[in-house]
Amino acid sequence: MSPEFKVTPWEVSGEVDYDVLVERFGTNRIDEALRERMASYGAEHTLLKRNVFYSHRDMNWLLDLYDKGKPFFLYTGRGPSGDTHLGHLMPWIFAKHLQDVFGATIYFQLTDDEKYLFRSDLELEDTRSMAYQNALDFLALGFDPERTRIILDTENIHRLYPLALKVSKRVTFSTAKAVFGFDNSNNIGSIFYTSIQAAPCFIESEMKGENIPCLIPCGIDQDPHFRVARDVAPVLGYYKPALIHNKMFPGLEGGDKMSSSSPETTIYTTDSPKAVKRKVGKAFTGGRVSAEEQRAEGGNPEVCAVFKYKFFLFEEDDAKLDELVSRCRSGDILCGECKADLSAKIIDFLTEHQRRRGEAEAFIGDVTLDGFDW
Amino acid sequence: MSPEFKVTPWEVSGEVDYDVLVERFGTNRIDEALRERMASYGAEHTLLKRNVFYSHRDMNWLLDLYDKGKPFFLYTGRGPSGDTHLGHLMPWIFAKHLQDVFGATIYFQLTDDEKYLFRSDLELEDTRSMAYQNALDFLALGFDPERTRIILDTENIHRLYPLALKVSKRVTFSTAKAVFGFDNSNNIGSIFYTSIQAAPCFIESEMKGENIPCLIPCGIDQDPHFRVARDVAPVLGYYKPALIHNKMFPGLEGGDKMSSSSPETTIYTTDSPKAVKRKVGKAFTGGRVSAEEQRAEGGNPEVCAVFKYKFFLFEEDDAKLDELVSRCRSGDILCGECKADLSAKIIDFLTEHQRRRGEAEAFIGDVTLDGFDW
Numbered sequence: 101m102s103p104e105f106k107v108t109p110w111e112v113s114g115e116v117d118y119d120v121l122v123e124r125f126g127t128n129r130i131d132e133a134l135r136e137r138m139a140s141y142g143a144e145h146t147l148l149k150r151n152v153f154y155s156h157r158d159m160n161w162l163l164d165l166y167d168k169g170k171p172f173f174l175y176t177g178r179g180p181s182g183d184t185h186l187g188h189l190m191p192w193i194f195a196k197h198l199q200d201v202f203g204a205t206i207y208f209q210l211t212d213d214e215k216y217l218f219r220s221d222l223e224l225e226d227t228r229s230m231a232y233q234n235a236l237d238f239l240a241l242g243f244d245p246e247r248t249r250i251i252l253d254t255e256n257i258h259r260l261y262p263l264a265l266k267v268s269k270r271v272t273f274s275t276a277k278a279v280f281g282f283d284n285s286n287n288i289g290s291i292f293y294t295s296i297q298a299a300p301c302f303i304e305s306e307m308k309g310e311n312i313p314c315l316i317p318c319g320i321d322q323d324p325h326f327r328v329a330r331d332v333a334p335v336l337g338y339y340k341p342a343l344i345h346n347k348m349f350p351g352l353e354g355g356d357k358m359s360s361s362s363p364e365t366t367i368y369t370t371d372s373p374k375a376v377k378r379k380v381g382k383a384f385t386g387g388r389v390s391a392e393e394q395r396a397e398g399g400n401p402e403v404c405a406v407f408k409y410k411f412f413l414f415e416e417d418d419a420k421l422d423e424l425v426s427r428c429r430s431g432d433i434l435c436g437e438c439k440a441d442l443s444a445k446i447i448d449f450l451t452e453h454q455r456r457r458g459e460a461e462a463f464i465g466d467v468t469l470d471g472f473d474w
Numbered sequence: 475m476s477p478e479f480k481v482t483p484w485e486v487s488g489e490v491d492y493d494v495l496v497e498r499f500g501t502n503r504i505d506e507a508l509r510e511r512m513a514s515y516g517a518e519h520t521l522l523k524r525n526v527f528y529s530h531r532d533m534n535w536l537l538d539l540y541d542k543g544k545p546f547f548l549y550t551g552r553g554p555s556g557d558t559h560l561g562h563l564m565p566w567i568f569a570k571h572l573q574d575v576f577g578a579t580i581y582f583q584l585t586d587d588e589k590y591l592f593r594s595d596l597e598l599e600d601t602r603s604m605a606y607q608n609a610l611d612f613l614a615l616g617f618d619p620e621r622t623r624i625i626l627d628t629e630n631i632h633r634l635y636p637l638a639l640k641v642s643k644r645v646t647f648s649t650a651k652a653v654f655g656f657d658n659s660n661n662i663g664s665i666f667y668t669s670i671q672a673a674p675c676f677i678e679s680e681m682k683g684e685n686i687p688c689l690i691p692c693g694i695d696q697d698p699h700f701r702v703a704r705d706v707a708p709v710l711g712y713y714k715p716a717l718i719h720n721k722m723f724p725g726l727e728g729g730d731k732m733s734s735s736s737p738e739t740t741i742y743t744t745d746s747p748k749a750v751k752r753k754v755g756k757a758f759t760g761g762r763v764s765a766e767e768q769r770a771e772g773g774n775p776e777v778c779a780v781f782k783y784k785f786f787l788f789e790e791d792d793a794k795l796d797e798l799v800s801r802c803r804s805g806d807i808l809c810g811e812c813k814a815d816l817s818a819k820i821i822d823f824l825t826e827h828q829r830r831r832g833e834a835e836a837f838i839g840d841v842t843l844d845g846f847d848w
Contacts, residue, residue, distance in 0.1 A: 257635045268663030289642030292666030
C-alpha cells in the first residue's frame, strides 16, 4: 500500500500509480458525471475522454460559477530548462481547447527563476533564452493572441512580487518542508519560489480589481504548488484556483515521464524528420523477439511506448485505436509498420508546428504581460 | 563571558556590550590608525571621533582602492515600519558626510517587503506609505539629488530580483538559520528576504557593467545581512561590500535602542516643539532624588539619556561636552536646565529638518531609481 514512486514538481521517479497519487495529493478523480458535464459545453477532448486528464480540484464549483455568468481565466506554464518536447505540449493542447470552449483569457508563466534556482547547471541567461523558445511552442498551438498573456518571471516580477509576498507571509518553512520535501540544505530562493508560482492564480483578480476564478490545467506533478496557493487564497480574499490534472506523457523508452535528460527517447518540437524516425525506430514496444513469434503470439500494446503515443496524442479516432489494439494482439501488425505510421504522424504534426512556431516570432512581443520587450 | 543580550536585524534586547558584539559578529574595531586615515580625507566626523561609528569590515581595502582612483558607492536603507525617529537619522547623517567627502553616489533602500513580511500587524500599503515618509526624512538631510537614488523594494523589484536570485541560490536554509536564528515557523518570505537586502550591494556594478566597490554605513544590528552578502559576493564575481557600523541610538528611557514601539521615549522627526519638551522632560537622567542632593553629590552623565543625546547628536563641540560632564558631576548644573538646553537644540534641529522635509516632496520623484512615480 506504499508504492515506491515519487512525484514532486521537480522529480518523477518509480512507476507512478495514478490512483494512489489522487489519494496522496487529496485531489478528486474526474468521474463520468463531470466528464459528461464538460462534454455539454463542448469541452470533451480526446485527452479527457481517454482519462489522460483524470484528476481535478473544484471543477464543479468553477462550472457552477460559469453557469451563473461568472467567467474564469486559465493559467498554465513551463519551467524553461531546455527545449520543448511533446510531453510539454499535452497540457497546453488541452488548455487551448479550454480557451476555445470557454472563451477564457490564458496566462502562460515561464519560470526562468525556478529553473535557475533548482538547477545547478543553469544560469539566468540560459533559462531566459530557453523560455523564449518554449513560448514560441506555446503560441504555435494557436492560442488567441487577444486573450493570451505570456509571463516571464524575471520580466514581470513587478506584478508578481507583491502577490508572492502575500502568499509567502502565510506559508511557514514547516509547510514547505511537508509539501515539497525540502530540508535545511535547500537554498532560500527555492524555498520562497512556490510563492511566485502561486502569484498568477490571483493576477487577473488583482489587475481587474474584482475576484475572478482561475482554472489551472497542468501535470499532476505540479499540484503541490497549488495546494499551497489554495490554502492561502481565502485569507487573501481570493477564490481558490481550480485545477484539472493530466498524467505524465511517457518517454519513448517506456518510462512514466518523457524527460529532457534522455534526448534519444524524447521528441523535441524542433526535431527533424530524420531525428523523429531514428528515435521512434528505437522506441520500446510490446513486440516479440522475432517477426515470426509476433505473428504467432501477437504484441502487447499496454506496455508499448509507440501505442502510448498514439493513445495520448497521435490517434484521435477511437475506432482506429481499437482496431490497432486488435491487430497488434492478433499479430496482424508488426512493430516496424506501427512505428513508421507513428513517425509519419509526428512528422506531419511537427512540420505544421514548426511553421506556426516561426510565425509566432512575429507576434510574441504583442502578447507579453505588460508588453515587456522580447 | 556570555552576556545576556541579543542583536539581530529585527531585535535588540538586553544591555548591549558593543565590544562583545564585535567579536560575536567577527567585525573589526575602528582603531586610531583608521580614524586618522579617514580624517586625512576630511572624513572625521563627530560620530567617528566619539566612537559611535566604531566597527567596520574592509574599510582599509576600500580606501586603498579609492587611493588608486577606484571610487566606491554608498548604500544604506530603512525598514519602513513607522515614522522616522532621531535614531534612524544618525547613520544617514554620517552617510551624507561620506557622500560629501568622497563624492559618492548613494542608494537608499526602503524595504517595504521586509517590514510587511516580519510584522504581522502591517499590510504592504502601510509599509509603502511609511516608506514615502521615511524617504522625505532621508532627503531632508541634504543628499546631492544628482548622486542619490531611492529604491523602494516593491517598485524596483525588477532590478533587485535577478541579483537576489543569484544570492539566494548560494544561501541554504542552514546558513539562514545560523545567521538570523530562524526556525521552521518562519515564513518563507522572511527566509528569502535577506537576498533582497543583499541586492543593492551589487546594483551599481550591475548597472554600470563593471565591478564597483560598495560601502554600507549602518547600525551594527544590520551586519548579519551583509555577512551573508559578503560570503556570496566573490562567487558572483563582485567585490565584497565594505561596512562601517554605528552603535544603536538610545531611547529617552535610557535603553540601548530608541524604538518606535515606545512613542513617549522616542523623538520623531515630525514631533512638535511641545511634544519634544514633554518627552525630554520625562527622560531618564543621571540626576539625584532632590536638587539639594544633586548640588551636594553631583549627577552621573554616564547613565543619563539626556547626556547621551548630546554626545550622539546635539553637542558637536568637544570642549563644551567636557565642560558639561564636569558641571554635572560637580552638581553645578541640574537636570532641568540640561533638559531645557537639549529640548531647545532638538527643536532647532527639527524646525529646519521639517522645512527641508517639506521641500523634499517636490523633488522626491526625480531621485527614485529608474524614475518610478512616487
